[in-house]
Amino acid sequence: xxxxxxxxxxxxMQHYGSQMxxxxxxxxxxxxxxxxxxxxxxxxxxxxxxSTSNPAVAQALTHMIHVHEQHMGILLNTIQQHVQLAPTQxxxxxx
Amino acid sequence: xxxxxxxxxxxxxxxxxxxxADLKRTVGEYTTATTESSCPAVRxxxxxxxxxxxxxxxxxxxxxxQLNMYSTASPALRQEVQKQLQQSQQSQQKLQHFVQQKLxxxxxxxxxxxxxxxxxxxxxxPSVYM
Numbered sequence: 226x227x228x229x230x231x232x233x234x235x236x237x238m239q240h241y242g243s244q245m246x247x248x249x250x251x252x253x254x255x256x257x258x259x260x261x262x263x264x265x266x267x268x269x270x271x272x273x274x275x276s277t278s279n280p281a282v283a284q285a286l287t288h289m290i291h292v293h294e295q296h297m298g299i300l301l302n303t304i305q306q307h308v309q310l311a312p313t314q315x316x317x318x319x320x
Numbered sequence: 321x322x323x324x325x326x327x328x329x330x331x332x333x334x335x336x337x338x339x340x341a342d343l344k345r346t347v348g349e350y351t352t353a354t355t356e357s358s359c360p361a362v363r364x365x366x367x368x369x370x371x372x373x374x375x376x377x378x379x380x381x382x383x384x385x386q387l388n389m390y391s392t393a394s395p396a397l398r399q400e401v402q403k404q405l406q407q408s409q410q411s412q413q414k415l416q417h418f419v420q421q422k423l424x425x426x427x428x429x430x431x432x433x434x435x436x437x438x439x440x441x442x443x444x445x446p447s448v449y450m
Contacts, residue, residue, distance in 0.1 A: 245360070252357055
């Protein structure tokens with residue numbers, strides 16, 4: 226498909242694996258906010274797809290639902306991959 | 321009953337417009353998140369998600385436009401375009417003088433000359449414009 230970058234998520238993480246740093250509080254908040262956005266977009270797209278009588282609109286929305294679900298998977302995967310890097314005790318920030 | 325059970329609670333056009341507006345908002349949030357990322361892997365992820373969401377927004381806009389659900393703004397008049405072009409060219413010239421003053425006549429300009437002097441190319445309309 227067009228969005229083949231997302232099938233390479235693991236390769237991306239391997240590529241940047243050596244450069245991966247613990248998530249900052251801000252990064253974590255952005256990721257969580259973005260998951261919330263994707264969640265809303267899936268629901269909106271699904272509700273609209275269920276009510277439309279236009280096949281072209283239904284097809285476009287079905288595709289969009291698929292992509293948003295992929296986005297959500299990538300965001301969740303990123304949090305998961307940073308769990309082990311996260312400190313268990315508060316640390317002072319580095320400049 | 322307030323409405324026919326078979327009808328949606330909003331017209332389809334409004335529902336699609338709401339999705340389009342949320343896609344635009346989400347692109348903005350992904351862009352901000354990209355610029356504020358510290359971890360290279362997280363930055364790359366946000367960059368990819370920005371591009372993917374931007375692509376979807378463009379595709380939905382095109383579909384709505386084809387279905388006459390989205391009226392584009394009327395084109396700017398040539399007189400106004402020419403006026404803005406003239407003002408922008410003057411600003412560009414002032415900027416070049418400013419940079420030359422600061423860096424000296426033998427400055428090593430980082431901006432390629434074809435971009436600075438290629439004003440003729442700027443008169444060409446872009447091949448794709450949405």
